[in-house]
Amino acid sequence: MEITASTPTAIAAASNSTTDARGAISSDFETFLKMLTTQMQNQDPLDPVKSEDFAVQLATFSSVEQQVLTNDLLESLGAQMALTGMSQLANWVGMEARAPVAGYFDGQAITLLPDPKLTADNAELVVRNAAGAVVQRLTVPVSDQPLQWTGITETSGTLPDGLYDFTVESYSDGVLVSTDPAEVYAQIAEARVENGETVLVTTGGATVAADAVTGLRDPLLVI
Numbered sequence: 001m002e003i004t005a006s007t008p009t010a011i012a013a014a015s016n017s018t019t020d021a022r023g024a025i026s027s028d029f030e031t032f033l034k035m036l037t038t039q040m041q042n043q044d045p046l047d048p049v050k051s052e053d054f055a056v057q058l059a060t061f062s063s064v065e066q067q068v069l070t071n072d073l074l075e076s077l078g079a080q081m082a083l084t085g086m087s088q089l090a091n092w093v094g095m096e097a098r099a100p101v102a103g104y105f106d107g108q109a110i111t112l113l114p115d116p117k118l119t120a121d122n123a124e125l126v127v128r129n130a131a132g133a134v135v136q137r138l139t140v141p142v143s144d145q146p147l148q149w150t151g152i153t154e155t156s157g158t159l160p161d162g163l164y165d166f167t168v169e170s171y172s173d174g175v176l177v178s179t180d181p182a183e184v185y186a187q188i189a190e191a192r193v194e195n196g197e198t199v200l201v202t203t204g205g206a207t208v209a210a211d212a213v214t215g216l217r218d219p220l221l222v223i
Contacts, residue, residue, distance in 0.1 A: 098215030104204025
């Protein structure tokens with residue numbers, strides 16, 4: 001179990017990025033001044049460049065300079081905010097998160113929250129293995145109450161260890177009206193940042209965005 005990335009290292013990297021950007025701008029500004037000086041020295045004395053034109057060039061470069069620094073600052077702040085959010089999730093590792101994610105079955109029952117449509121008169125839990133094949137269908141109550149999935153089927157006995165995906169089909173008068181993912185309590189093994197988003201990795205390797213988690217519990221306190 002781990003929290004990926006080091007906050008001080010990442011913030012230092014963002015700081016170095018800002019420093020590099022400023023250095024590049026400083027270098028470009030010196031080049032700009034040299035070009036401007038050369039332009040003034042080689043201008044036609046009978047048709048000199050107007051002072052207003054020089055002012056426009058200076059203002060344009062200054063505007064670009066400020067925009068580059070602003071963009072770099074925003075990227076740095078975004079990186080720091082993402083890392084701050086991830087550091088707050090450090091205590092989540094080892095906990096069980098409630099989210100629409102595949103559950104890892106290792107012989108122990110998995111807590112599911114099917115939550116079929118309340119307007120339905122019948123609901124079925126559809127279980128798929130990691131390959132996407134349907135391995136079980138179960139009739140479940142039209143209720144938002146949790147249930148324990150044991151991995152036991154009537155035909156093949158206990159299913160093998162692995163990741164299983166759960167969806168709920170809601171029916172009304174025999175007509176399918178909705179297919180929705182069931183939420184699962186899955187243990188968090190790792191938290192990491194991917195493309196600026198904090199992602200949780202569960203036991204078994206399933207991933208889910210941190211903001212998709214709707215509940216959290218300590219597996220040691222589950223009765």
